[in-house]
Amino acid sequence: MTAAVPFSSVHKEETGIPGFDFIADGGLPHGRTALVSGTAGSGKTIFATQFLAEGIRRLNQAGVFITFEEQPEDIRRNMRSFGWDIQRWEDEGAWMFVDASPEPSHEMTIVGDYDFGGLLARIEHAVRSVGGSRVALDSIGAVFSQFAGASRIRHELFRIASALRDMGVTTILTAERREEYGAIAVNGVEEFVADNVIILRNSLEDEKRRRTIEILKFRGTTHHKGEYPFTVIPTDGIVVIPLSAIELKQRSGDIRVTSGNSDLDRMCGGGLFRDSIILVSGATGTGKTLLSTHFVDGGAAAAEKCLLFAFEESREQLGRNAIGWGMDFDAMEQEGKLRVVCEYPEAAGLEDHLVHIKHQIENFAPNRIAVDSISALERISTVRGFREFVLALTSFIKHKEITGLFTSTTPTLTGGTSVTEAHISSITDTIVLLRYVELFGEMRRGLTVLKMRGSTHEKDIRELRIDNRGMHIGAPFRNVAGILSGNPVQVAALEMERLDKLFPMDGA
Amino acid sequence: MKRFVLKLYVAGRTPRTERAISAMQAICEKDLASVYDLAVIDVLERPQLAEDEKILATPTVVKELPPPLRRVVGDLSDRERVLVGLDLVRTVSVEQKRNR
Numbered sequence: 001m002t003a004a005v006p007f008s009s010v011h012k013e014e015t016g017i018p019g020f021d022f023i024a025d026g027g028l029p030h031g032r033t034a035l036v037s038g039t040a041g042s043g044k045t046i047f048a049t050q051f052l053a054e055g056i057r058r059l060n061q062a063g064v065f066i067t068f069e070e071q072p073e074d075i076r077r078n079m080r081s082f083g084w085d086i087q088r089w090e091d092e093g094a095w096m097f098v099d100a101s102p103e104p105s106h107e108m109t110i111v112g113d114y115d116f117g118g119l120l121a122r123i124e125h126a127v128r129s130v131g132g133s134r135v136a137l138d139s140i141g142a143v144f145s146q147f148a149g150a151s152r153i154r155h156e157l158f159r160i161a162s163a164l165r166d167m168g169v170t171t172i173l174t175a176e177r178r179e180e181y182g183a184i185a186v187n188g189v190e191e192f193v194a195d196n197v198i199i200l201r202n203s204l205e206d207e208k209r210r211r212t213i214e215i216l217k218f219r220g221t222t223h224h225k226g227e228y229p230f231t232v233i234p235t236d237g238i239v240v241i242p243l244s245a246i247e248l249k250q251r252s253g254d255i256r257v258t259s260g261n262s263d264l265d266r267m268c269g270g271g272l273f274r275d276s277i278i279l280v281s282g283a284t285g286t287g288k289t290l291l292s293t294h295f296v297d298g299g300a301a302a303a304e305k306c307l308l309f310a311f312e313e314s315r316e317q318l319g320r321n322a323i324g325w326g327m328d329f330d331a332m333e334q335e336g337k338l339r340v341v342c343e344y345p346e347a348a349g350l351e352d353h354l355v356h357i358k359h360q361i362e363n364f365a366p367n368r369i370a371v372d373s374i375s376a377l378e379r380i381s382t383v384r385g386f387r388e389f390v391l392a393l394t395s396f397i398k399h400k401e402i403t404g405l406f407t408s409t410t411p412t413l414t415g416g417t418s419v420t421e422a423h424i425s426s427i428t429d430t431i432v433l434l435r436y437v438e439l440f441g442e443m444r445r446g447l448t449v450l451k452m453r454g455s456t457h458e459k460d461i462r463e464l465r466i467d468n469r470g471m472h473i474g475a476p477f478r479n480v481a482g483i484l485s486g487n488p489v490q491v492a493a494l495e496m497e498r499l500d501k502l503f504p505m506d507g508a
Numbered sequence: 509m510k511r512f513v514l515k516l517y518v519a520g521r522t523p524r525t526e527r528a529i530s531a532m533q534a535i536c537e538k539d540l541a542s543v544y545d546l547a548v549i550d551v552l553e554r555p556q557l558a559e560d561e562k563i564l565a566t567p568t569v570v571k572e573l574p575p576p577l578r579r580v581v582g583d584l585s586d587r588e589r590v591l592v593g594l595d596l597v598r599t600v601s602v603e604q605k606r607n608r
Binding site: 098099100103105106107108109110111112113114115116117118119120121122124125126143146147 | 527566590
């Protein structure tokens with residue numbers, strides 16, 4: 001008895017494009033042609049080049065690039081910025097161009113019947129000479145404008161695709177499309193390479209550019225469905241961010257770590273869980289940055305490494321704040337316990353920030369990270385893009401068993417929630433609310449642990465004081481109601497007692 | 509007297525190839541007054557030459573001399589259009605007048 005043939009018998013060719021192989025369930029179908037379709041500027045040429053480049057760099061597989069539009073010299077120059085030294089690969093015999101770009105000096109007339117035998121012979125010759133396993137044709141639209149008769153061209157391209165399959169090479173063919181949501185490709189290109197279709201989009205949402213990649217179909221094999229955001233990083237090329245592909249299968253341990261504040265640890269039932277995400281929500285000035293400073297300090301004191309991403313304040317400001325609260329960032333940095341990364345949210349797109357944060361985490365290998373504030377990043381993105389960002393980030397840091405603390409600024413001074421929270425609160429494990437409480441004409445601060453997954457926690461709203469040694473959590477506001485709704489009301493002490501007797505507290 | 513240098517790129521010996529070769533030979537014999545140099549190049553045998561000349565479609569005839577450089581793609585089934593496409597019309601008529 002032989003084991004049942006697995007559902008997918010199509011062998012996948014790992015592309016090496018970060019994130020893509022994940023959504024493609026392993027890579028492109030081996031020995032087939034995949035159509036990569038996209039509007040102008042959607043990243044088709046980069047995708048095609050990267051497919052060959054990663055083949056050479058990771059697997060020592062030679063590649064052939066057939067260019068129909070740009071001159072090889074332009075591609076060599078444009079792609080050098082991604083660190084792809086095509087010239088060197090050509091010299092080493094790992095890369096070969098077939099230049100099918102239009103030559104202005106070639107004045108051409110068509111008289112009678114023809115085929116693309118010349119092109120096919122050149123492609124076969126190139127694949128044979130370098131021993132190529134990967135082929136890219138970019139971009140096919142130019143052929144249609146050079147020659148007449150779309151159906152004849154389609155037929156000839158089909159012949160080329162068949163020949164490439166017979167050679168056993170994995171091929172990417174790029175084609176233009178006019179609309180982000182419309183026909184797959186112009187000139188009906190999809191009619192002859194209908195088996196595997198990938199779409200690159202570069203759509204405009206709320207005045208923000210959003211790049212996504214979608215695998216429309218892989219015949220005879222599986223892939224993840226839907227659009228996944230991607231970004232183009234100057235040093236890496238295309239990086240796909242596999243969001244909803246991330247499964248919530250992270251192990252959750254019961255190891256507790258300190259929040260950096262012993263009172264808060266006590267409220268949380270003995271500390272924060274090591275692989276949990278903590279959201280700290282509060283209006284401006286309620287102590288969010290202070291709490292993240294404590295978080296950093298507590299980690300450093302416990303010999304943990306901490307990475308702090310600041311999107312609102314500079315390194316100097318943060319250091320000065322910390323000194324004011326009796327904590328020393330400089331010393332932590334010198335001991336290698338802390339790295340502070342300050343960035344301006346608008347300096348990059350959200351996907352770029354994500355990739356950058358991941359790079360920093362990989363590079364520094366921290367035990368805990370703090371992001372102050374995550375809501376600052378909301379303004380550079382769409383609501384959906386932001387949610388995807390938080391999901392991807394939390395999933396990544398949980399996977400690494402890192403404790404994460406995010407702060408979020410609420411728009412109103414008292415009470416209220418921000419859009420940020422509405423979208424990310426379900427992703428976070430612990431929520432700490434910091435709120436202003438107006439009492440007797442005085443603004444005081446309150447803190448409460450709203451939720452904590454996997455543990456009991458104190459439900460009181462306690463008073464918070466800030467002095468030159470940081471944050472101190474005091475007694476609960478016993479005779480005030482309506483703090484969270486933003487309308488604190490004094491409740492007579494008698495009433496409180498009566499209520500206490502009405503609902504006897506267990507264990508207290 | 510002007511000398512014509514023509515190259516005909518074909519892919520294998522197919523009926524289309526044969527049609528193009530005989531059409532081109534006929535044009536050379538009749539219109540170029542025997543002062544021509546026609547080379548038939550099979551891209552399957554010499555792919556590097558196709559690469560150097562950036563040949564996509566076959567058959568393709570390239571008129572290298574005299575200038576201007578011209579190309580005609582196809583089985584060359586229409587003689588008049590081939591002559592126009594290769595810019596041979598004016599040359600031919602001048603030659604023919606001189607011969608008269």
